[in-house]
Amino acid sequence: MSMAKWKEREKQQRKNDIIDAARKLFAEKNFDEVSMDEIAKKVGLGKGTLYLYFKNKESLYFAVVSRGTRIWAEMVKKEVEKGNNGLEKLKLYVNANKEFSNEYPDYFRLLYSPSLIKKQFDMEKMTSSQEFQEVRELFKEIMLIGIDSIQKGVDEGKIRSDVDPTEAAILLSVIYNGKVNMGDWAKELLENKGMDEHKFTSDIGDFFLHMLMKK
Structure with missing residues (x-):
């Protein structure tokens, strides 16, 4: 696998991890009760990293x-x-x-x-x-x-x-x-x-x- 494909695969996996973490929180709480900080902590990333994937x-x-x-x-x-x-x-x-x-x-x-x-x-x-x-x-x-x-x-x-x-x-x-x-x-x-x-x-x-x- 080329380095470019590996990086793209890693990026997609991280995006999926973010969506998985958000799914659990949004299912448990109302939209306004969930913060980007909370989602970032749950997936083990910095808040700024989330905005690289979702605006x-x-x-x-x-x-x-x-x-x-x-x-x-x-x-x-x-x-x-x-x-x-x-x-x-x-x-x-x-x-x-x-x-x-x-x-x-x-x-x-x-x-x-x-x-x-x-x-x-x-x-x-x-x-x-x-x-x-x-x-x-x-x-x-x-x-x-x-x-x-x-x-x-x-x-x-x-x-x-x-x-x-x-x-x-x-x-x-x-x-x-x-x-x-x-x-x-x-x-x-x-x-x-x-x-x-x-x-x-x-x-x-x-x-x-x-x-x-x-x-």
């Missing part, structure tokens, strides 16, 4: 979110490709969302957190971030897979013809957003009914499919 905390936050979104997108694509028709693809789409939220709960929480913490961000820094733009594009890509699956189901007569595919896909996203950000009172009600988070996530998918399918 600000917003950029680093969305680098973490971007990694999670890429994992999510790959899971969705891989599952949906197994379907032979629109309804099957939609079921696999819903299942992939469920599996992602169960397997990567910290990423899932971070993906839906910006809706709550956007007031804490410097909006100019956030929207100008390359990582933020990547997250937006990936998220739209995931949504389009859902929309396309629903449209196929409508065209094939398996899903109600009065269902708007875009509206339905957005509704599913809103439902998951609500699940992540639901209050302690809701969690307590579910626990009192003996429902854990995995059961509730599974039921969300079942309810959603039931609303769309023809009787």
